[in-house]
Amino acid sequence: MVNPKLSTRPKICYRPIRPSDFDILEHIHVKLFPIRYESTFFQDVVNGRDIVSWGAVDSSRPDGQGDELIGFVTARIVLAKESEIVDMLGYDSSKSDQTLVYILTLGVVDSYRNHGIASALIREVIKYASSIPTCRAVYLHVISYNNPAIYLYKKMSFKCIRRLQGFYLINGQQYDSYLFMYYVNGGRSPCSPLELLAAIVSYMRSGFKLVAAKMCKSEDRKMSRWSKCKESHSLVSATHNKRNLAVECTGYECV
Numbered sequence: 001m002v003n004p005k006l007s008t009r010p011k012i013c014y015r016p017i018r019p020s021d022f023d024i025l026e027h028i029h030v031k032l033f034p035i036r037y038e039s040t041f042f043q044d045v046v047n048g049r050d051i052v053s054w055g056a057v058d059s060s061r062p063d064g065q066g067d068e069l070i071g072f073v074t075a076r077i078v079l080a081k082e083s084e085i086v087d088m089l090g091y092d093s094s095k096s097d098q099t100l101v102y103i104l105t106l107g108v109v110d111s112y113r114n115h116g117i118a119s120a121l122i123r124e125v126i127k128y129a130s131s132i133p134t135c136r137a138v139y140l141h142v143i144s145y146n147n148p149a150i151y152l153y154k155k156m157s158f159k160c161i162r163r164l165q166g167f168y169l170i171n172g173q174q175y176d177s178y179l180f181m182y183y184v185n186g187g188r189s190p191c192s193p194l195e196l197l198a199a200i201v202s203y204m205r206s207g208f209k210l211v212a213a214k215m216c217k218s219e220d221r222k223m224s225r226w227s228k229c230k231e232s233h234s235l236v237s238a239t240h241n242k243r244n245l246a247v248e249c250t251g252y253e254c255v
């Protein structure tokens, strides 16, 4: 059941997501998100392949479904130097083995919203990130019109550090995204003059790459009449260093 009735006295518990959650996890994603996720994504989540996750269940549900997911968060560890926010982490991050935790998807079924479940799931992610000595921050993308989610991240002291134009391509329409981050383990934004300079250079370099990629893209369009983007299954980032071409991707970003 994708939208269960809230029990009179919900008892929310948090646990890892496991293989038996596959169907409900997929159902909730289909219901909550405007993009489609590949089956391999759910396989990776439930089997913990490169993805960490937490599920929320209401153990007081009278319908014998006290172990059925009513909320979830999925995330993965990325290398700071390979991330799009390396310039926000201080000079050393471009060289070292520092890591970040990237939130892929977060959702709570309608009837259980505004009970603090998403906040608790995000706290789990922050706790997990803080337990990894190399980890410097938790970050995520959110589509620019998703006010409940934006409110939630701000409430949890995430900082909005960037607006990425045309990051998402959904049913042929481009949407901006905000990039939110939360520092852990003493992670901090660059503040010495040298670090600031390095950050500016890195930011400008990614800007140049974007312009170059856009020019290549328009050349490609002129050359190939037949290339087709599978929009309903894809997200496009116009500003992400590594995702600045229209590609079919696995759609793992939070929306």
Ligand SMILES: CC(C)(COP(=O)(O)OP(=O)(O)OC[C@H]1O[C@@H](n2cnc3c(N)ncnc32)[C@H](O)[C@@H]1OP(=O)(O)O)[C@@H](O)C(=O)NCCC(=O)NCCS
Pocket (backbone or CB within 6 Å): 032, 033, 105, 106, 107, 108, 109, 112, 113, 114, 115, 116, 117, 118, 119, 120, 141, 142, 143, 146, 147, 148, 149, 151, 152, 155, 254, 255
């Ligand atoms: C965003 C989402 C995960 C929040 O889940 P949740 O369990 O309701 O979140 P919480 O209860 O922890 O916190 C919600 C807060 O947002 C507030 N809120 C809810 N709707 C809001 C709105 N439209 N505008 C502003 N604030 C809003 C609530 O009042 C609450 O704040 P409070 O604790 O100060 O009262 C849930 O709405 C959802 O699943 N949305 C669809 C999927 C999605 O957008 N995921 C995020 C992708 S980045």
